[in-house]
Amino acid sequence: MIAKLYNFPLLGDARGSLIVMDKHSGVPFTAKRVYYLFGTAEGESRGFHAHKKLHQIAVCVSGRCRMVLDDGAVREDVWLDSPALGVELPPMLWHEMYDFSNDCVLLVLASDYYDESDYIRDYKEFREYCSK
Ligand code: TYD
Numbered sequence: 001m002i003a004k005l006y007n008f009p010l011l012g013d014a015r016g017s018l019i020v021m022d023k024h025s026g027v028p029f030t031a032k033r034v035y036y037l038f039g040t041a042e043g044e045s046r047g048f049h050a051h052k053k054l055h056q057i058a059v060c061v062s063g064r065c066r067m068v069l070d071d072g073a074v075r076e077d078v079w080l081d082s083p084a085l086g087v088e089l090p091p092m093l094w095h096e097m098y099d100f101s102n103d104c105v106l107l108v109l110a111s112d113y114y115d116e117s118d119y120i121r122d123y124k125e126f127r128e129y130c131s132k
Pocket residue numbers: 033035037045046047048049113114
């Protein structure tokens with residue numbers, strides 16, 4: 001795998017489950033921002049970018065989606081299909097999301113605030129950055 005996967009410990013009891021994402025469960029940064037994608041229309045895809053400096057961890061807390069990851073040399077797929085499964089999106093990892101289930105809620109922890117200048121949205125430009 002070109003991206004680190006996290007199997008977050010499942011806590012909980014007879015009332016139900018609970019998952020914590022923090023440094024004790026392996027998150028390597030302090031989240032300054034949390035956002036989530038939901039209500040994604042059938043057949044829609046999202047992402048299609050990399051970040052220059054931002055670190056993120058994405059988890060489908062409900063439903064599932066498929067993420068394509070590309071480090072400029074290797075391209076691979078991961079199904080995010082468990083609220084306990086996180087994928088790390090470090091800087092310079094191109095990502096695309098597909099096949100969202102109707103109930104998909106994709107939660108993302110981000111190491112910094114939103115900054116459009118940190119995005120690389122052009123795949124050709126991404127490949128050029130990678131070869132520098
Ligand atoms: P974008 O990151 O392009 O979405 P995706 O990668 O999932 O396809 O974001 C969509 C829009 O939302 C874009 O106009 C930027 C805006 N946005 C913010 O204003 N703040 C944020 O924290 C995020 C993630 C997006």
